[in-house]
Amino acid sequence: MRVEWAGSGPELLVTIDRGGATGLRTQLEDQLRAAIRAGRLAGGEPLPSSRELARALGLSRGLVQDAYAQLQAEGYLTSRPGSATRVAAAAATPAAASPEPAGPPDRHRVADFRHGVPDLGLAPREAWAWAMREVCRTAPDTAFDYGEAAGRPRLRAVLASYLTRVRAVVATPGDLLVCAGMQQALSLVTTVLAAEGIGTVAFEDPGSFAGLAGTPVPVDEHGLDVAALRRRGARAVLVTPAHQWPTGVVLSGERRLELISWARDCDGFVIEDDYDAEFRYDRDPVGSLQGLAPDRVISLGTVSKSLTPALRLGWIVAPARLLAPLTRVKNLADRGSPGLDQLALALLLESGRYDRHLRKVRAEYAARRETLVTTLSRLAPGLPVTGLAAGFHAILHLPAGTSEAAFVAAAARRGVGLYGMAALHRTVTDPPPRLILGFGNTSRHEIEAGLSAVADLLRDPTRAGSGGG
Known part of the structure; x- marks a missing residue:
């Protein structure tokens, strides 16, 4: 895809050898021809004005104008009054196009129940743009420097206050470190724990550990099996x-x-992933585990679910003994997360716009959850649905003996994206068949349409294994 540059576009890399045997104009012409033939300059792309290119290269404007005129005569460039000199479409060599991601093979995607993703259309664009404008308008010059590796003091102060009030976290600004989302938070924490002599990290089964090595521990109806x-x-x-x-x-x-x-x-640590605690519906709030033992719990949070994954902002609330090594590792990794984004997030929290956004999306997710439950109760009243008290995914339990993989494949042939839970088990070789139905980025209409498209499979899941698709 050709970029539509404003004006005459950015500068162009051309090198001039003033001590060489070849004339300056010839060098300029040769390099422009080579750039067009190689596809570095695409058809229709504007060149710098003769004045700007002459200034950048230390040449006379007349020499540049002559070079442009020669290339225009050869058919490499085009020009018309009042417009920039551009690369002729016929002269350009198209760059190799990146392959488009493959979609569903033969039919339109009816619905995708992908989990772990919020509604990207509900990202608070206007509120974020307001916060960034305010930060750029009012922030002192020092805010545009690198800043502290642990994060901007303002955001850490606001987060400490917010988490104390909303999640019952016990923290001061000095207990927090700002990072680039959950993945970096886990990487920083496991690196520091390894330096402390803790090389093995256990994790829930079923569950995920972001691709890091660890040891699985089973989960039952009460949560993690601590005896195991x-x-x-x-x-x-x-x-x-x-x-x-x-x-x-x-x-x-x-x-x-x-x-x-x-x-x-065991002189150990609990790493608490508080990934979607903001989204609860018909149950009382559950406070952060960190509030029970600030010296033993490392709490991780992020705005990937509450705002948008694109921001790549998260935080670590850590025991005092781990803050200094975490900050050192963070400093080595990237010298700190984007400073202006941190100040904008702090402003969103302070202004109340963050809470207003949460109320809005929480109501929408609750409505989608209701649509999911109502549609399933109509189409498949015998299939249990669990995990609905919070977050934006539910678990649909299929009858024993159902092939989870065959069910997912049959749905895909009908344009419905479904996802099984079997892949999230580490120790159970034949787990019960269950589907994870995400509704964060799936509209109410898509929920109804997607479930209706597989209604016969839901009524008789054995059809999926016999080619019913």
Whole structure:
């Protein structure tokens, strides 16, 4: 895709050898021809004005004008009054195009129940643009410097206040480190824990550990099995206590206390992924695990679900003994997250626009959840649906003996994207067939249309295994 540059476009890389045997104009002409033939300059792309190119290269304007005129006569360039000199479309060699991502093979995608993604259309564009404008307008010159590796003091102060009030976190600004989302947070924490002698990190099964090596621990209806964790010999564990991923269960109060006791007994740490705690519907709020043991729990948060993944902003609330090494590792990684974005997020939080956005999207996700439940109760009343108390995904339990993979494949042939849970198990070789139905980035209309498209499969899941698609 050719870029439509404003005006005459950016500068052009041309080198002039003033000590060479070839004349200056000939050098300029040769390099422009080569750039057009190689595809560095695309058809229709504007060249710098003769005045600008002459200034940049230290040449006379007349020499540049003569070179442009020669290339125009040869058919490489075109020009008309009042417009920039451009590369002739017929002279340009098209650059190799990147392959387009493959879509569904033969039919239009009816619905995609992809999980883990918020509604990208609900990203608060106007609010974010307002916050960035205000920051650029009012921030002092020092705000445009590198800043502290741990994050801008203003955002850390606002986050500490917000998390204390909303998530019952126990933290001061000095307990926080700002990072580039959950993936970097996990990387920083595991790096520091390894330096502390903790090389093995346990994680929930079913669950995910972002591709890092670890040891799985089973989850039941009360959350992580702490007794099984004790048998693993690990000294760190990653958990999602407010809304376990992917089952949706909440870590019970008794298990929370057992988990803290385990951490104290083995001089270990609990890594709390608080990934979608803002989105709860018909249950009482569940406070952060960190509030029970700030010295043993490392709490990770992000705005990827509440605002948009594109911002790549998150935070770590860590015990005091880990803050200095975390900051050193962060500094080595990237010298700190984008400073202006941090100030804009702080302003969103302070101004109340963040809370207003959460109320808006929470109401929309609740409506989608209701559509999902209502449609499933009509089309497949015998199939249990769980994990609905928070977040924006649900678990649909298929009858025993159903081929999860065949069901997903049959739905895909009808243009419906469904996703099984089997791949998220590490120790269970034949888990019960279940589907993860994400509704964060799936509209109410798409939910109804997608489930209706597989209605016969939902009524009789064995059809999927016999080619019913």
